[in-house]
Amino acid sequence: MSIEAALLESRTLRDSVAERTEALDRVKVLVLLPDDMHVTTAMVARYFVVGETVIRALVLDHRDEMAANGYRVLTGAELSCFKQRSGTQSRxxxxxLFSRRAVLNVAMLLRDSEVARQVRTHLLDVEQKSRIQPVDNPPPPWDEDWLDGKIVQVTERTVHSILSRTVVPMLNALIETSNEQRRDLMELRQDVEQIKRTLYSAAPGTRRPELQSLMAPIDVMGWKEFEHYVAELCRRDGCTDVEVRGGRGDLGADILARLQDGRRLVVQCKRQASHRSVGSSEMQQFIGTARLEHKADVALFVVTCRFTKDAVGLAARHGVTIMSRELLAAWNAGTKLQALLQNGQR
Structure with missing residues (x-):
């Protein structure tokens, strides 16, 4: 899903950029009423070069969201007072009335308008630039997050080396000698290459634009929306009996499913900010319930951030497959779940 498509579909993402009304003036001058705060339906329609009925229909479909961003209808005494204060002549x-935020809200929802598309493009450009601004004062080398970042860099380089020097050559050899499974092996090799491209599209230690764009729609999801999205990715890759169970009393199993080969898959999802880490205590809880309580054949821990070194060690010792931010980006980009289960960090 592109970021613009996510903007059209996700209210959470729209809410996150609702204050950036300067995007309207970057595209076209928005003429306001004499109060310098509001515009009418007709004025909104003229700005986006569409009919008034299109604006009214959009408001009808998204009334609560529009009201939250300043849309309102005046009648009676309130209307009379507004006319007097603003000098508006109308019978x-x-x-x-639309506030500037409400007009921006229309721009983020209106599909068939070139002006609205230009506003969305500018809005996303500004948002992307704000996300990737370098930090002026890097943390000192004894900062815990800085150390975790260095650990992640070393781990990434190690995994890249293993994929390039061991996994890919082994797959190449198997493809040359196998007839019955040749097609499956070639698909698996393509998946491995996709993982490499996603994980290592930039030099170690730099921000990855590709990763940022792949994760942007996910980063604005709430925890419940994130769990359902992960469930859809499971279905996309052939899982059956997919059930979302996240919430109070789930005992560490946010998603239950069956892999294509019939094995029982238990998934724990953690929606956290990208700079956060999932630690050993959370990993211990998942380990304690995945197989004993939920009879998992495959235990998968999916996060939008990273895992601490201790959590990675626990997962490796107890056979839990972990999917950190980078591997989640690869999954979101189209890499199949089976390949990630085979090639992800253990």
Missing amino acids: TRSLA
């Missing part, structure tokens, strides 16, 4: 018995 209408009701007047729909």
